[in-house]
Amino acid sequence: MGLSVPNLDEMREKKDVDGLIRALKHQDSRVRKEAATALGKIRDGRAVEPLIESLKDEVWDVRSVSAWALGHIKDARAVEPLIEALKDKDNNVRNVATCSLQWIGDARAAEALIQALSDPDRNVRCVAANALGEMRVARAVEPLIQGLKDRDGYFRRSAAYALGNLRDARAVEPLIQALNDTDSEFRYDVVTALGKIGDARAAESLVQALRDRQGSVGKRAAEALGMMRDARAIELLVQSLEGEDTYVRLAAAEALCEIGDARGIEHLAQALSDRDINLRLEVSEALGKVNDARAVEPLIQALGDVNEWVRYSAAKALGRIGDARAMGPLTRALDDEITFVREAAKESLDKIKAEGVNNARPPAASR
Numbered sequence: 001m002g003l004s005v006p007n008l009d010e011m012r013e014k015k016d017v018d019g020l021i022r023a024l025k026h027q028d029s030r031v032r033k034e035a036a037t038a039l040g041k042i043r044d045g046r047a048v049e050p051l052i053e054s055l056k057d058e059v060w061d062v063r064s065v066s067a068w069a070l071g072h073i074k075d076a077r078a079v080e081p082l083i084e085a086l087k088d089k090d091n092n093v094r095n096v097a098t099c100s101l102q103w104i105g106d107a108r109a110a111e112a113l114i115q116a117l118s119d120p121d122r123n124v125r126c127v128a129a130n131a132l133g134e135m136r137v138a139r140a141v142e143p144l145i146q147g148l149k150d151r152d153g154y155f156r157r158s159a160a161y162a163l164g165n166l167r168d169a170r171a172v173e174p175l176i177q178a179l180n181d182t183d184s185e186f187r188y189d190v191v192t193a194l195g196k197i198g199d200a201r202a203a204e205s206l207v208q209a210l211r212d213r214q215g216s217v218g219k220r221a222a223e224a225l226g227m228m229r230d231a232r233a234i235e236l237l238v239q240s241l242e243g244e245d246t247y248v249r250l251a252a253a254e255a256l257c258e259i260g261d262a263r264g265i266e267h268l269a270q271a272l273s274d275r276d277i278n279l280r281l282e283v284s285e286a287l288g289k290v291n292d293a294r295a296v297e298p299l300i301q302a303l304g305d306v307n308e309w310v311r312y313s314a315a316k317a318l319g320r321i322g323d324a325r326a327m328g329p330l331t332r333a334l335d336d337e338i339t340f341v342r343e344a345a346k347e348s349l350d351k352i353k354a355e356g357v358n359n360a361r362p363p364a365a366s367r
Contacts, residue, residue: 071100195224319348
């Protein structure tokens with residue numbers, strides 16, 4: 001193709017695949033790049049072979065965009081050429097080729113992606129780790145475990161994230177050890193991974209992580225324990241709920257509500273009479289989300305709490321549960337001295353009357 005610049009916008013709008021394919025041979029690299037971009041957006045299989053050829057373009061950003069386009073088309077013919085592109089001298093090309101292999105999700109790429117965990121470029125290593133996790137490549141577990149000790153924090157986080165997606169029990173002990181890392185963002189991802197794997201061996205360490213000096217890690221540990229739904233986790237959380245550390249108690253309450261086990265609900269109901277206002281508020285909000293009949297009577301009692309926000313939260317929670325037993329107490333709460341409490345009581349009363357049924361779940365058997 002000569003030096004005249006084709007109207008790429010018109011070609012893209014008309015989905016002129018043949019014209020865009022011809023533009024891949026244009027002398028101007030900017031035209032070649034835009035043509036490859038357009039072909040990736042159109043996603044027509046006719047462009048696969050020409051785009052594969054463009055992976056050999058002399059200009060790195062044309063090669064990079066061609067790799068991107070092949071990933072969007074998701075044609076199996078591109079897998080081997082993209083694997084070959086993992087050897088490209090340019091970091092950006094290798095990075096995009098790794099992403100595209102993840103998008104295509106072909107098992108033939110597994111070994112090459114494992115090799116890419118050793119790429120000199122951090123971004124390539126991180127994307128390779130994510131790809132292996134998303135593709136559920138079990139052979140990657142051991143290399144990813146080694147990645148938990150990498151000097152680069154971003155790669156350690158990617159390795160933890162990938163191991164969480166793989167959900168392989170071999171990663172549990174190494175992940176537990178990684179909770180001692182000084183990087184709070186990495187600890188957050190480690191806790192997330194342990195929650196996804198759901199192995200009971202991690203329960204005690206996750207309870208300890210509730211006390212993490214970085215608040216977001218402790219909150220995530222509570223969520224992870226909630227995902228586990230393990231008897232040992234419930235026992236440890238109940239112990240934490242009865243401890244002295246306010247933040248840990250709040251996190252434990254959140255986790256117990258997430259699990260929804262009978263033993264946890266009963267202890268949460270008792271916490272509605274705790275001396276700690278923040279805990280009472282957290283529990284009253286959480287019990288409304290659980291939608292369990294065992295919570296109704298304790299929440300009715302909480303309508304008389306000395307703190308207006310606890311009363312408000314209890315009124316809202318009773319409306320969400322929808323149990324008819326709450327109608328009398330909510331009616332009395334219409335005389336509360338605080339306006340927003342009265343409004344919450346009226347809203348919940350109206351909701352229960354409108355639904356006309358008891359929506360609360362019956363007490364669940366202990367797991």
